[in-house]
Amino acid sequence: MSTILSIENLRKFYDGGFEALKGVSLDIAEGEILALLGPNGAGKTTLISTVCGITTPSSGRVTVGGHDIQSDFRAARQMIGLVPQEIALEPFEKVMNTVRFSRGLFGHRRDDARMEEILRKLSLWEKRNAAIRELSGGMKRRVLIAKALAHEPRVLFLDEPTAGVDVELRKDMWDIVAELKRAGVTIILTTHYIEEAEAIADRVGVINNGELLLVQDKASLMAQMGQKQIEVMLVERIDAIPDALSSYELALNGAGDSLIYTYDVHGERTGITALLNDVAQAGLTLRDVSTRQSSLEEIFVSLVSEDAA
Numbered sequence: 001m002s003t004i005l006s007i008e009n010l011r012k013f014y015d016g017g018f019e020a021l022k023g024v025s026l027d028i029a030e031g032e033i034l035a036l037l038g039p040n041g042a043g044k045t046t047l048i049s050t051v052c053g054i055t056t057p058s059s060g061r062v063t064v065g066g067h068d069i070q071s072d073f074r075a076a077r078q079m080i081g082l083v084p085q086e087i088a089l090e091p092f093e094k095v096m097n098t099v100r101f102s103r104g105l106f107g108h109r110r111d112d113a114r115m116e117e118i119l120r121k122l123s124l125w126e127k128r129n130a131a132i133r134e135l136s137g138g139m140k141r142r143v144l145i146a147k148a149l150a151h152e153p154r155v156l157f158l159d160e161p162t163a164g165v166d167v168e169l170r171k172d173m174w175d176i177v178a179e180l181k182r183a184g185v186t187i188i189l190t191t192h193y194i195e196e197a198e199a200i201a202d203r204v205g206v207i208n209n210g211e212l213l214l215v216q217d218k219a220s221l222m223a224q225m226g227q228k229q230i231e232v233m234l235v236e237r238i239d240a241i242p243d244a245l246s247s248y249e250l251a252l253n254g255a256g257d258s259l260i261y262t263y264d265v266h267g268e269r270t271g272i273t274a275l276l277n278d279v280a281q282a283g284l285t286l287r288d289v290s291t292r293q294s295s296l297e298e299i300f301v302s303l304v305s306e307d308a309a
């Protein structure tokens, strides 16, 4: 797939000398969904704002569809839609006019069919004549997305799209993102909800202290770094792990009826067969066995804490 967004050695010093981006480089392929994860203050918003031309880079180069965001700003910006973190809308304006105005800002001709399509997709059509101030917070977020899509961008940035929204709207958001992906839109989103990144992204980038710690295909990241756990559920409760099993790194759950064994998926031998054998030898009866892969959240926490060390 071709690269639609290219970021090369991007640095940002804020007034006062604080370095919020320390030489970030990243290529994003057309049509992919990239989730940017990072703790508060990591530099996610600064990165997005710089690419979108809201913040000027101190050095480095960014191109969108081959257009340089500084020397060819208009063409680059045309290709980008931004759904900002904060809701900033004109309270007395009507929904339809708000979205139509955004399209006009980019020099696009009025297209009522297109407006209807966008508003329907976001379940805003019935509200098209409502004033913004009459809408719920969730509806306002939908308006922000509609505004960002009004000029038909090829790359959409979503800065914390689900911060503070309820479960239902969050699910709707992800349906919208999936639909946009099907339509070929490239999506870069920041989130604190790691399980969402895990569910929706093709690639995950982890940013901390202004540096991109890694960008990797989600599946390979999880396979590479993941540990698996096997839970051995027992028929009877036990107070302590039997001595016969002391050679294994086992944990006993709070209820005393499950042994948790963590192993590396890449180890030559997992030790599971021997463990199950020895559990039986120790006189314990298995009720059930289940395995689980460590989540992106655990991977993320270990990466960021390694970085801080």
Ligand SMILES: Nc1ncnc2c1ncn2[C@@H]1O[C@H](COP(=O)(O)OP(=O)(O)OP(=O)(O)O)[C@@H](O)[C@H]1O
Pocket (backbone or CB within 6 Å): 014, 015, 018, 020, 038, 039, 040, 041, 042, 043, 044, 045, 046, 047
């Ligand atoms: N205008 C500014 N002037 C000075 N420092 C700033 C400015 N904007 C952001 N910063 C600092 O730059 C760093 C990165 O901020 P940024 O908003 O990009 O982080 P973030 O990863 O988006 O965080 P969050 O998850 O909290 O939104 C922070 O330390 C922040 O305080």
